[in-house]
Amino acid sequence: MESTLTAINTENNDLAAAPQFRYGSGLSVHLAEEDWQAFVHSLHSSVPEIHADPRVKIVPLTSTSQYQNYFSSLVPKNENAITALHYAHLRHASVIVIPANTIIEQPLLISGNDGVEHFLIIAEENSRATIVQESKVQTHITEIFLHPDSNLTFCSTGKSSGTSSLSFVHRRAKLEQNSSITWIDVVHAGTLSQLQLRSYLTGIGAEAKTYTAFVGQAQNQCDMNIEAVHQARHTKSIMVARGVLDDQAKAIFRGTINIEKQAEQSSGHQRADALLLAENARCDAVPILDVENDQVSCSHGTSISQIDKEQLFYLLSRGLDEENAKRTIIDGFLEKVYSQIPTRTLPT
Numbered sequence: 214m215e216s217t218l219t220a221i222n223t224e225n226n227d228l229a230a231a232p233q234f235r236y237g238s239g240l241s242v243h244l245a246e247e248d249w250q251a252f253v254h255s256l257h258s259s260v261p262e263i264h265a266d267p268r269v270k271i272v273p274l275t276s277t278s279q280y281q282n283y284f285s286s287l288v289p290k291n292e293n294a295i296t297a298l299h300y301a302h303l304r305h306a307s308v309i310v311i312p313a314n315t316i317i318e319q320p321l322l323i324s325g326n327d328g329v330e331h332f333l334i335i336a337e338e339n340s341r342a343t344i345v346q347e348s349k350v351q352t353h354i355t356e357i358f359l360h361p362d363s364n365l366t367f368c369s370t371g372k373s374s375g376t377s378s379l380s381f382v383h384r385r386a387k388l389e390q391n392s393s394i395t396w397i398d399v400v401h402a403g404t405l406s407q408l409q410l411r412s413y414l415t416g417i418g419a420e421a422k423t424y425t426a427f428v429g430q431a432q433n434q435c436d437m438n439i440e441a442v443h444q445a446r447h448t449k450s451i452m453v454a455r456g457v458l459d460d461q462a463k464a465i466f467r468g469t470i471n472i473e474k475q476a477e478q479s480s481g482h483q484r485a486d487a488l489l490l491a492e493n494a495r496c497d498a499v500p501i502l503d504v505e506n507d508q509v510s511c512s513h514g515t516s517i518s519q520i521d522k523e524q525l526f527y528l529l530s531r532g533l534d535e536e537n538a539k540r541t542i543i544d545g546f547l548e549k550v551y552s553q554i555p556t557r558t559l560p561t
Contacts, residue, residue, distance in 0.1 A: 234405065234436065248404075252351070252379050258304035259328020261348055265321040269342070270310040274333060280308045283333050287356040287385035287413075295381045295407075299329055299352040306331040309344070311363070313337035320345045320368075320555050327351050336363035336392070343555045345370065355384040359392035361416065368397040368555055378403030383410075390416030390445075396423040397553045402433035402462060411440040414448035414476075425454040426550035429462030429494075439483075440469040443476040452483035455550050457543055458494035469501040472509050480510040487517045488546050490539075 263271050274284060290300040309332060311317060317340075323332075325348040334357045336342065343366040359365060367384070380403055386394050400406055412421035427435050441450035452468045470481035487496035500513035520542055528538035544551075 234407075253298070255327075256298070256302040256351055257328055258302060259325050259330050259348075259350075260305050261307070261323050261325030261328075261330055263307065263309070263321065263323050265309070266317045266319055268312060268315055269317060269321060270308075270312065272308050272310075274306040274308050274331075278308070280333055280335070283335070283356060283358060285356075287387060287411075288354050288383045295352060296354070296383065299331070299354060299381070299383075302329045302352075303331055304329075306333065308333045309335070311336045311340040311342045311365070313360075314339045315342075316340070317342040322347065324348055325350075330354070332356070334358070334365070334367075336360060336365045338362055340364070342366075344368065345555060350380055350382065353380075353382045353384075357384070357386035357394065359386060359388045359394060359419075361390040361392060363389075363392045365393075366395040366397065366555060368553075370399050370554065378406075380406045382408045384408075385411045385413070386421070387413045387415055388419035388421065391418040392416060393420040394422070395553070396421070396425075397550070397555075398423075398425045399550070399554075400425065400427040400435055400437065402427065402429035402435035402464065404432075405434050405436065407436040409438045411442065412450065413442050413444060414450065414479075415444045416448075417445045418447050419445065420449040422451045423453065424550045424553045425452075425466075426547050427454070427456040427464055427466070428458075428547075429456075429464055430459040431462065432460070433462045435462075435464040437465070438467045438469070440471065441481055443470070443472040443479045443481065446475065446477050446479060448476060448479045450481040450483075452485075453549060454483075454485040454498075455547050456485075456487040456496060457490065457547065458487065458496055459490040461491070461493045463495045465497045465499065467499040467501065468513065469503065470511060470513075471503040472506055472511070474505040477506050477508040479506070482510075482512045484514045486515070486546075488543065489517065489519055490543075 320343040323346040327349050330353045332355045336359045338360040339362045341364040346369045421441050423439050429435050439452050454466050466485045468483040472479050485498040498515040502511050
């Protein structure tokens with residue numbers, strides 16, 4: 214079910230060919246050459262605004278920076294055509310450091326316009342913070358490094374880029390002993406909105422939780438690939454996804470839990486649910502459990518449904534019109550993810 218990406222020649226920013234995204238089961242995106250060329254030529258490195266507690270260290274990444282070794286270590290430049298394109302156009306990367314033994318109560322806010330964004334986030338030992346990203350992006354890479362006993366929440370509220378847009382997001386985290394991360398994403402599908410998220414649980418007791426909401430309409434398409442790689446014992450991962458699709462929108466959600474041989478006494482659980490509002494809307498959920506140790510606890514579940522007629526009838530009988538009744542059902546369906554958003558500011 215992996216997408217097929219044609220190689221890009223990044224020398225002089227030339228393009229060998231437009232990538233094709235094919236997933237089987239009727240899900241595919243065929244980009245016209247002129248659309249892809251327009252996207253490539255519109256790429257520009259973005260310098261987002263970051264508002265944070267003064268105790269948080271925020272610096273630009275330079276070739277002589279002490280943080281240079283972190284750069285591209287979790288998302289390699291040559292991983293695929295999109296990452297190659299990202300690094301070819303990248304001119305600015307931001308480093309965010311949460312100091313050791315520091316609890317940051319107020320969320321850090323990242324905002325900006327369409328562009329190429331790259332962040333290195335380092336949570337030092339026994340630190341705690343929340344980051345809320347409100348940027349619209351063309352390509353975005355975040356590499357997160359959690360030292361022992363640190364805790365980080367990363368929330369992207371997913372500003373919509375409109376019905377005709379391309380967006381490619383890669384996020385990775387490396388978790389050391391007893392550290393934890395909570396990912397929260399609200400994905401508004403465009404022409405193609407792609408989210409690739411992976412957590413490496415490298416330390417004993419590390420934990421990763423992922424909450425994803427996706428919304429699509431018209432002919433939008435959404436591609437989400439969420440992974441947890443358990444590399445140490447007593448690690449935990451939870452994946453929760455909820456999506457609502459209307460018109461001819463399509464989405465694919467792939468959740469992968471990989472428990473390596475040495476990761477005994479670990480647990481990984483995932484659940485993906487979709488609500489289809491139109492006959493031609495489509496969602497494919499592909500849960501994968503790759504387990505090499507039998508002393509673990511794992512589960513997965515999927516449901517794809519329509520609005521419940523009994524629920525709709527009940528709300529109509531209480532005086533709501535049909536539009537507001539459906540909206541109430543949809544909001545309730547997405548609440549399991551929306552309730553995790555730190556600011557409690559729900560997207561419209």
